[in-house]
Amino acid sequence: MTAEAAVAEAVARAHRGHWGAVLAATVRLTRDLDTAEECVQDAYAQALRSWPDHGIPDRPEAWLKTVAGNRARDLLRRESVWRRALPLLVEDEVALDPQDAAGPSALAHDMLRLVFTCCHPALSRDARVALTLRLVCGLSTTEVARAFLVSESTMAARITRAKKKIAAARIPYRVPDAADLPERLSAVCEVVHLVFTTGENAPVGTALIRDDLVACAVDLARTLHRLLPRAVEPAGLLALSLLVDARRAARVGDDGRLVLLADQDRSRWDQRIIAEGIELLTMALRGGPPTRYAVQAAIAAVHAEAPAFEATDWMEIVSLYDVLLRLWPSPVVELNRAVAVGMRDGAQAGLDALAPLAAEPALATYRYLAATRADFLRRLRRWPEAVTAYEEALLLSDNHAERGFLEARLAEARVHASAR
Numbered sequence: 001m002t003a004e005a006a007v008a009e010a011v012a013r014a015h016r017g018h019w020g021a022v023l024a025a026t027v028r029l030t031r032d033l034d035t036a037e038e039c040v041q042d043a044y045a046q047a048l049r050s051w052p053d054h055g056i057p058d059r060p061e062a063w064l065k066t067v068a069g070n071r072a073r074d075l076l077r078r079e080s081v082w083r084r085a086l087p088l089l090v091e092d093e094v095a096l097d098p099q100d101a102a103g104p105s106a107l108a109h110d111m112l113r114l115v116f117t118c119c120h121p122a123l124s125r126d127a128r129v130a131l132t133l134r135l136v137c138g139l140s141t142t143e144v145a146r147a148f149l150v151s152e153s154t155m156a157a158r159i160t161r162a163k164k165k166i167a168a169a170r171i172p173y174r175v176p177d178a179a180d181l182p183e184r185l186s187a188v189c190e191v192v193h194l195v196f197t198t199g200e201n202a203p204v205g206t207a208l209i210r211d212d213l214v215a216c217a218v219d220l221a222r223t224l225h226r227l228l229p230r231a232v233e234p235a236g237l238l239a240l241s242l243l244v245d246a247r248r249a250a251r252v253g254d255d256g257r258l259v260l261l262a263d264q265d266r267s268r269w270d271q272r273i274i275a276e277g278i279e280l281l282t283m284a285l286r287g288g289p290p291t292r293y294a295v296q297a298a299i300a301a302v303h304a305e306a307p308a309f310e311a312t313d314w315m316e317i318v319s320l321y322d323v324l325l326r327l328w329p330s331p332v333v334e335l336n337r338a339v340a341v342g343m344r345d346g347a348q349a350g351l352d353a354l355a356p357l358a359a360e361p362a363l364a365t366y367r368y369l370a371a372t373r374a375d376f377l378r379r380l381r382r383w384p385e386a387v388t389a390y391e392e393a394l395l396l397s398d399n400h401a402e403r404g405f406l407e408a409r410l411a412e413a414r415v416h417a418s419a420r
Contacts, residue, residue, distance in 0.1 A: 007051045010060065011044060016212040018061040019138030024114040025065045027173060029072040033135065033163050036072065043068035111136060111216075112175050112223055118162075119187040120171045127162035132191040133198065134159050137213055146203040146398075181228065189237050192220045193293065196241050201399075208252050208401035214245060225280075236284035236294030242277035243300035246270040258405040262309040274304045292328040295320055314344035331360045339372055347379035367396035371406065378409065383417035 026036040057063040118132040133139045145155035199213025224234040250264035284294040306312040321337035342350020363369045374389035390410035
């Protein structure tokens with residue numbers, strides 16, 4: 001690998017791993033999101049110019065924070081931004097739950113301040129999630145748009161409006177007071193969940209899983225649970241994240257391709273994480289009415305506790321999806337339920353359950369709808385139709401690991417279709 005390539009890889013790794021932390025630290029200085037984002041972008045650009053000559057620093061995050069901070073101070077002095085921006089984002093620490101004497105790490109709490117700022121009630125729910133993905137996790141506007149199943153231009157406008165709203169409303173840069181925390185929690189949990197699901201199934205890139213996003217989401221979920229140890233929503237969210245993430249090592253083969261649940265080596269599932277997730281799930285279910293995260297965690301627990309794929313209790317999973325649909329009506333939940341119906345009652349039943357979703361606008365560009373339909377058609381040996389469905393799924397997927405899997409299935413379907 002050339003020196004330039006090594007630097008480019010190091011900068012990309014620093015972007016994936018440290019963007020949110022660098023931005024959160026810079027907002028402390030600027031009290032303005034746009035100015036902070038500009039300074040952080042400049043810091044990464046300077047890394048590309050400086051590191052080839054001076055070497056990759058031992059602590060890239062600290063280097064980037066210093067450079068972004070210096071850039072912010074220069075802007076504040078030169079443009080007198082300080083006097084204009086100071087009232088917009090007010091940093092104000094609050095005490096943590098007394099049961100958590102040590103408190104979360106400084107980084108986690110700094111990140112939470114940024115998340116709660118992005119999730120202020122003055123913003124629409126979609127804007128809260130989109131802004132957090134963009135600012136906290138450093139996703140591109142394209143990636144955020146794909147996570148929301150909307151166009152890139154629509155998402156860009158949404159993010160811009162959200163930033164302007166924060167400035168106009170003078171939204172404070174802090175974790176809410178204890179009295180206000182519970183009502184603000186649902187929006188933050190939604191953000192963390194979407195960060196997790198985006199990391200677990202990356203919409204673009206060479207890897208199926210973005211470890212940085214998964215780690216960020218799990219850390220944020222843990223911090224939320226520490227802040228509110230008796231609240232059922234963070235407990236269910238953390239349980240769900242752990243039970244799904246426990247399968248990470250088995251989800252990708254040695255060749256980098258996706259491995260379906262039915263084909264995964266369950267000995268590679270992390271039993272320690274599964275046990276922690278089930279304990280949290282029990283706590284969440286005993287603590288009050290079930291939340292959507294607890295029900296999703298219960299579904300993941302059924303998979304985790306099955307000794308083999310063939311032993312999966314699909315009857316229980318379909319029943320849990322019925323509960324989930326009442327708590328959280330969603331086309332994606334209906335799609336997942338259709339998969340479970342297909343496993344319980346056969347591929348034709350699954351295909352029939354999918355049929356109403358074909359006209360659902362939110363799923364028009366959702367790659368998993370076409371891929372699921374293709375799999376049912378494959379199992380029914382309806383090869384020409386399976387070819388068409390796999391081709392559609394490929395058109396909608398920009399993840400290399402997923403594409404490799406779909407291309408192999410498409411090739412198989414074409415062979416059978418031509419033989420007929």
